[in-house]
Amino acid sequence: MNRIKSRTDLDVLKKDGQAQIKQKACRLLVCSGTGCVASGSEKVYNKLCELAKNHPEIDVVFSAEEAHEADGECCKGCKGTSGADDKKSVSIKKSGCHGFCEIGPLVRVEPQGLMYTKVTEDDCESIFEKTVLGDEIVHELLYHEGEKEYIGEDDIPFFQGQTRLVLKRCGHIDAEDIHEYIASGGYQSLAKALFDMKPDDIVNEIYESNLRGRGGGGFRAGTKWKQVASQQEKERYVVCNGDEGDPGAFMDCAVMEGIPHQMIEGMLIAAYAVQAHEGYIYVRAEYPLAVKRLKLAITQAESMGLLGDNILGTGFSFHLHINRGAGAFVCGEGSALTASIEGKRGMPRVKPPRTVSQGLFAKPTVLNNVETYANVPMIIENGAHWYRSIGPENSPGTKTFSLSGTIRNTGLIEVPMGTKLGDVIFGIGGGIKNDQEFKAVQLGGPSGGCLTKENLDLSLDFDSLKKTGAIIGSGGMVVMDQHTCMVEVARFFMNFTQRESCGKCVPCREGTTRMLEILQRIVEGKGEPEDLDKLLVLADMVSSTALCGLGKSAPLPVVSTIRAFRDEYMEHIVDKKCRAKVCDKLKTYVIDPQKCKGCSRCAKNCPVNAISGEIKSPFTIDNTKCVRCGVCMDHCSFDAIYID
Amino acid sequence: MLDESFYQKADEIIANHTKEERSLIPIIQDIQAEYRYLPPELLTYVAKEIGITDARAYSVASFYENFSFEPKGKYILKVCDGTACHVRKSTPIMERLRSDLGLEEGRQTTDDMLFTLETVSCLGACGLAPVMMVNDEVHSTMTPDKATELINKIRGEENE
Numbered sequence: 001m002n003r004i005k006s007r008t009d010l011d012v013l014k015k016d017g018q019a020q021i022k023q024k025a026c027r028l029l030v031c032s033g034t035g036c037v038a039s040g041s042e043k044v045y046n047k048l049c050e051l052a053k054n055h056p057e058i059d060v061v062f063s064a065e066e067a068h069e070a071d072g073e074c075c076k077g078c079k080g081t082s083g084a085d086d087k088k089s090v091s092i093k094k095s096g097c098h099g100f101c102e103i104g105p106l107v108r109v110e111p112q113g114l115m116y117t118k119v120t121e122d123d124c125e126s127i128f129e130k131t132v133l134g135d136e137i138v139h140e141l142l143y144h145e146g147e148k149e150y151i152g153e154d155d156i157p158f159f160q161g162q163t164r165l166v167l168k169r170c171g172h173i174d175a176e177d178i179h180e181y182i183a184s185g186g187y188q189s190l191a192k193a194l195f196d197m198k199p200d201d202i203v204n205e206i207y208e209s210n211l212r213g214r215g216g217g218g219f220r221a222g223t224k225w226k227q228v229a230s231q232q233e234k235e236r237y238v239v240c241n242g243d244e245g246d247p248g249a250f251m252d253c254a255v256m257e258g259i260p261h262q263m264i265e266g267m268l269i270a271a272y273a274v275q276a277h278e279g280y281i282y283v284r285a286e287y288p289l290a291v292k293r294l295k296l297a298i299t300q301a302e303s304m305g306l307l308g309d310n311i312l313g314t315g316f317s318f319h320l321h322i323n324r325g326a327g328a329f330v331c332g333e334g335s336a337l338t339a340s341i342e343g344k345r346g347m348p349r350v351k352p353p354r355t356v357s358q359g360l361f362a363k364p365t366v367l368n369n370v371e372t373y374a375n376v377p378m379i380i381e382n383g384a385h386w387y388r389s390i391g392p393e394n395s396p397g398t399k400t401f402s403l404s405g406t407i408r409n410t411g412l413i414e415v416p417m418g419t420k421l422g423d424v425i426f427g428i429g430g431g432i433k434n435d436q437e438f439k440a441v442q443l444g445g446p447s448g449g450c451l452t453k454e455n456l457d458l459s460l461d462f463d464s465l466k467k468t469g470a471i472i473g474s475g476g477m478v479v480m481d482q483h484t485c486m487v488e489v490a491r492f493f494m495n496f497t498q499r500e501s502c503g504k505c506v507p508c509r510e511g512t513t514r515m516l517e518i519l520q521r522i523v524e525g526k527g528e529p530e531d532l533d534k535l536l537v538l539a540d541m542v543s544s545t546a547l548c549g550l551g552k553s554a555p556l557p558v559v560s561t562i563r564a565f566r567d568e569y570m571e572h573i574v575d576k577k578c579r580a581k582v583c584d585k586l587k588t589y590v591i592d593p594q595k596c597k598g599c600s601r602c603a604k605n606c607p608v609n610a611i612s613g614e615i616k617s618p619f620t621i622d623n624t625k626c627v628r629c630g631v632c633m634d635h636c637s638f639d640a641i642y643i644d
Numbered sequence: 645m646l647d648e649s650f651y652q653k654a655d656e657i658i659a660n661h662t663k664e665e666r667s668l669i670p671i672i673q674d675i676q677a678e679y680r681y682l683p684p685e686l687l688t689y690v691a692k693e694i695g696i697t698d699a700r701a702y703s704v705a706s707f708y709e710n711f712s713f714e715p716k717g718k719y720i721l722k723v724c725d726g727t728a729c730h731v732r733k734s735t736p737i738m739e740r741l742r743s744d745l746g747l748e749e750g751r752q753t754t755d756d757m758l759f760t761l762e763t764v765s766c767l768g769a770c771g772l773a774p775v776m777m778v779n780d781e782v783h784s785t786m787t788p789d790k791a792t793e794l795i796n797k798i799r800g801e802e803n804e
Contacts, residue, residue, distance in 0.1 A: 035769045038782035101771025246766070247726030253768035285673075285710055286767055288780045326669060326708035329765065343668040343696075345707040404728035404770035411771045442727060476770075478727045492730055496765060502707075 001178075003305040005313045007191045010182065017183025024061075026090045026132050027110040031171060033097025033257055034250070034289055035411075040120065041105035047124040048092050048107075055133075059087040063094040063176050090132055093180075096258015098171035099412040100158055103143060108171065113152040116141040158409045161428040165390070165398050166374050167414045170258035175293055178300040181261040187306055189377035193269045194314050202273035202380065203229050209384035210396050211376075215241055215332075215369030216447060216473045217549065218395070218462035224366055227356040228274045231364040236276035238267050238318075239360055239367045241337055242283040242290070245329040246445030247496065249476030251400040252370035254412050256283065256290035259374065260297035264307070264320065266373030269380055270366050271318045279320045280341050280360065285327055294322055329446075329500035333548045334359070334367050336502070347502045348548035369474070371400060391417030395461035399472065405441075405479035406433045415460070422456030425479060436481035440564065444473025446493045446500075447553035449560030450486065469560050471553070485582035486565040487572050491519040493557035501551070508551030511542035515558060523583045527573035532562060581643045587628050588644040593618035595640035602632035602641065646685045653678060654686050654693075663694045668704055672711060680716045717753045717760035719798055722777040726766030729774040737774060738763065740788035744795050758802060759795070 004010050021027065030036075030045040045063075052060040098106050103117040109131055116127065116138065123141055130136040143150040150156045164170075173180040181187070193202050207222025228236055240263065244252040255263055267279055283291050298320055301307040309317040323341050330336045331346040338360040340346035359365025375397060379387045388396045395417040401424065404410045408430035415424060425431070425441060432438050440450040449470035451458065458464055465472050480489070498512040515538050518531050539555030546552045562569060571577045578586040591602070591611075596618040603611040603619055610626040613619030621632070621641075633641045657674045661667035671690050676682045682705060691701035705711045723729075723738045741747075741761055745754050753760045769775045772784035776791065783794065 034767070034782060035771045035784070038769050038772055038775060038784035101769070104772075244766075244768070247730075248728045248766060248770055250766070250768035250770055286764060290768075323670070324673060325710075326673065327710035328708050340669065341666065343665040343704065345704055347707075402770055404773055405731045410728075410773075445727065476727065478731060478770075480731055484731055489727075489731075492727070500765075 001300065001303045003303070005305065007195055007312060010187060010191055010312065013179070013182050014185065014188070017179050021091075021180070021183055023089060024091050024110075025088050028090070028092045028127075028132070029095040029108040029110065029171065029174075030092070031096075031098050031104055031106040031108075032094035032175060032289075033101070033171075033254055034287070035097065035101035036104035036106060037289065039101075039104045039118075043121050044105050044107065044119050044124060045092070045094055047121045048128065051124060051128045052090060052092060052132075055128075057087060058132075059089045061089075061091040061093075063092070063174055088133075093174040094176055095173060096170040096175040097254040097412055098153070099162075099167065099254075099414075100156070100409065101411040102409055106171075107141075108153065112137075113154070115143060115150070115153045115156070117143045158411070158413075158428055158430065161415070161423065162413050163390075163398055163416050164414050165378060166255070166262075166371060166400060167259070167412070169262065170254060173259075175258050175260070176296055178261060178297065178304060178306075181259070185381075186261055186377075187265055189380040190265050190268050190272075190306070191312060193272055193380050194312055194316060197380075199229065199273050199275055202269060205384050206273070206376065206379060209379045209387040210394070211372065211379060211387065212395060212397075212462060213369055214371035214375070214399065214474065216444065216471065218472065221368055221372055224356050224368070225270065225273055227354075228276075228364045228366050231357060233364055234275070235361075235363045236274055237360040237363055237365045238271045238274065238276045238279040239338065239341070239365055240267055240279070240281040240373055241332065241334070241367060241369045242281055242287075243325050243332040243337060244284055244287075244370070244474060245332045245500075246447075246474050246476045248402065248404055248442070248445055248478045249474045250402045251412060251475050253284075253287050253290055254400075254402075255370050255374050256287065257293050260290075260294050261301065262377060263370055263373045264294075264297060264301060266376035267320065268307070268311070268318055269376050270368070270373065272316055274364075274366055276366065277317055277319065279318060280323055281320065282323045282325060282331070282337050282341060284325045286325075291322065291324060298322065328502070329496075330502045330548070330550060333550050336548070337367070338365065345502075347504045348550075350547065371475075392459070392461050394463055399460065399475060401460075401475040401477045403429050403477050403479070405477075406436060406481040406484070407431070407479040408433050417461040418459045418464075420456070421451060421458045421460055424460065424477070425456070429479065432479065432481050436483065438479070439482050439484060440480045440486065442478040442480065442489065442557070443476070444471040444553075444556075445476050446497050447471060447550060447556060448473045448476075449556045450480075450489070450564055452564045469556065469563065471556070483580050483582070485523075485578050485580035486561045486568050487519070487578070488523055488580075488582050490558045490561045491516070491523050494519050494554075497550070497554040501554075505545075505547035505551060507542045507545040508547065508554060511538050511546070512551075512554055514538055515542070515555065519558070522569065522572050523578075524585045525572070525576045525583070527569075529573060531573060532566070532569055535562065584628055584630075587630075588623060589621050589626060589628065589630070589632060589641055590644045591619050591621055591632075592640045592642060595638050597638055597640075599637070601635050601637065605631050605635045607631060646683055650679075650683060650686060651689060654689055658690065658693050665694065665696050665700075667694055668696065668701060669708075672705060676711060680718075680720070681712045681714055684713050714753070715757065717758050718802075719758060719778055720760045720762065722762050722764040722767070724765075724767045724769075724773070724775045724777070725763045726770060726773075728770035729766075732773040734774040734786075736788050737776065737786050737791050741791050741795065744792055758799070 107116040336346040494516045598616040
C-alpha cells in the first residue's frame, strides 16, 4: 500500500475511492458481523465469489483480505485498476453488522439500496442471475412484515426509528478495507485535528461537547483528557476498553468488527490531544473476529502511514497494540484492565491515584470505551455545538443498544439519548415476541437493574436512569416476558458476579457469596421470610464498601428486582410457587385425567416411584415423593402432563 | 517431563514478544493456542525466560479463566450463558450436551479427548440467542436437538 504523506494525499485517495465505488454497476455487501457469520454469511459470501469467478464477462473486486491472499499484494482498489471499460464492474464485500441480526444473513445491494434477508447459499444463484446480471429484484428475499414488502433498509420500521451516527458506516462499507473507510470520509477528522487544531483545542472541543463515557460510568471524556494533558509526566498512554464483559451486550463488538478504523481514528485524535505516543486496545478473548479485524485494520493503517511514525507527514507518532483478555470480567474495570496489560493479575486497586495520573505503567492514561472513541471523529468533524444539539443537555449524542431477549426484533440499534424506553421496545423492537406480555427489561447487565411497565415513559439518558436505580451501562438491553422468573434472573446475575469477583476485597468476595446462597435457597423453595431483609442489608453493605465499581454495583440486579417484584419473591418464599414456572424445585407436575390414556410409561420412568395408577385409567403423581425432575413429562406421548 | 519440542516451540513463541513481564499473558495465550492447554512446565520455563518468578507467573495464569493446566479436547464447546441466552433457555442445551457427552459438573473433557464442554458469558451474538461456540465458530439459535446433531456430526467426521 502506498504511504499517505500529506493531507493532499489523503484527499486524493478519498476522491479516488469514491469514484471507484460510484463506478461499480453493482456492489454486494454481505454482513459479516458475529451474528450473521453464525447464521452462515461466510458461506453466502464464498458462494457469491465463486459465482462471480465463473462469469468472465464481469470484472469483480472482492474483500481486501481475499485479494491480498490471491495476489500476494494489494487489492485491486489500491492498484487503481478498474478493469476493462466494456466489462460490468461488480464488487462483493464483507461489511460490518447492519444491526438487524434476527433476519440475517443480510446482503445489501448498492446502488439500488436493496436489503436481502435470511440469505442462504441456495439463494445466491438467483441474486447473481437476477440482481447482479439482470438488475432485477429478488422479491422473496426482501423483508416482509405481514403483507408489506420493504425494498431497502431505510423503509424498514426497525431502522426508521433509529438515528445512526456512530454506526452510520457500519454495514455500508467493507469492514476489512481501509480504502473504503477513507472513501467514506474516514481519517479526515484526524487530518483536521493534526493540521487545523492544537492539542488543547481538541481537548476543549471534546470537553465542550460533553461527550460522556459509553462504557457505563458516564464520566465526561473531556475531563479525563484535560487531566491527562495537564500532567507533568510526559510519557502518556491512550487505552481503549474493549473488554465488553456484560452478558447481553454486543455494541462494542459490532463497532470493533464493523468500523475498526473509526475507533482507531478516535484513539489517534485522543493521542494527539494529550500527546501520547503509545496506545493499547484491550479486547475480550471471546471476540475472535473483532481481534482479527482490528489487527488487519492496524496493519493497513500502519502501512499507509496513518499509524506509526510521522503520521501524515506531521512528525506526530503513535503506535497501537492489541491485548487480548483472558476471561476475567473484572478486567473491564479501569485499574484491573491496566494491570492486565502490564502482565499482572487483573485486580482493581484503591483509588486515588486515578488512571489519569497513574494509569498504565503508572503513567497518565486516557482510558475510554470503544463507543466513546468511535464518537470522537464526528465531534471533531462537526464541532461540539453540533454534538450538543443531539439529545438532552446533560447526555448529548446518541447511544447504541443491543436489543435481545424475548423481543420481536433483536439486534443492534442506535438512538439519540433521551429516547423513551417504550419507543425502543415497542417501536424499533416491535414489541414482545409471540405476542406475549412485556414483563421487564434488564439494562446494564450485572451492574444494572430491571425496569418495568411503569418505566416505559422513561427517557434513556445517564441521569434519568440513575434515578430509577438502573444504569445505562454499556447498553445491553435484555427484554423479558411473563415466562421469565425475576428471582431466577437475580440469582443468575448474582451467580455471575460471585463467580467473577476477583476476591481482593472482602465485601465483594464474601458479600456476593452470601447473597447468592440466599437466592439459591429461595429458588429451591427453601426461602425464609426474613431473607429479603437479609439480602437488602447485605446489598447495602456491598454497595457502600466494595473496592471497585463492579463490586459496588453487583447488588443492583437484586435490589431492583426486589423493589419491582417483591410479590414474586414472596410467592417463592411463602407459597413455594414460581409463577413463571421456571424454578425447577417449585414446579408441580400434574397429570391431566382427560388426556391420560393410562399407558404407565411415566410411572415406569419415574426415578422415585411417585406415579401410580391402573393400566388404561388415568395415573396420578404423589407430590410428596416427586423430585420435580420432569422425566415423566419427557416420556408422555399424549401431552397429558403439565406444570401447575 | 515434556518433550524437547515443547521447549523449542516455546522459544519460537517467546521470540515473537519482548522478554518482559508485560509479555507474559500474550506468550502463554500463544502457547495455549498451540497445545489447547498450558503445560505447567512451560509456564515455569516462560517465567525464567522473561525474568519473573514462578510464583508470579503462576498467580497470573491461575487468575484468568481462559488458562487451563489440563489438556483440553480437540473441540471446545462453549455454551453461552449470557443474559440473553439464559432468558432464551440455554440451560437445557447445556444439560443435553452434558448427558450426550457423559460429563458432569467438575468433569469437562471426554475420555477420548475429543470434546471439552464449558460455559461462557456472552459471545456477542445475543440477537440470535441461544448460541454456542465450537472452537472459534459460533452456532446460532440452538436447541438441545440441534446440539445433539452437532455433536453427532463432529463425531461422524472424526470417525471417517
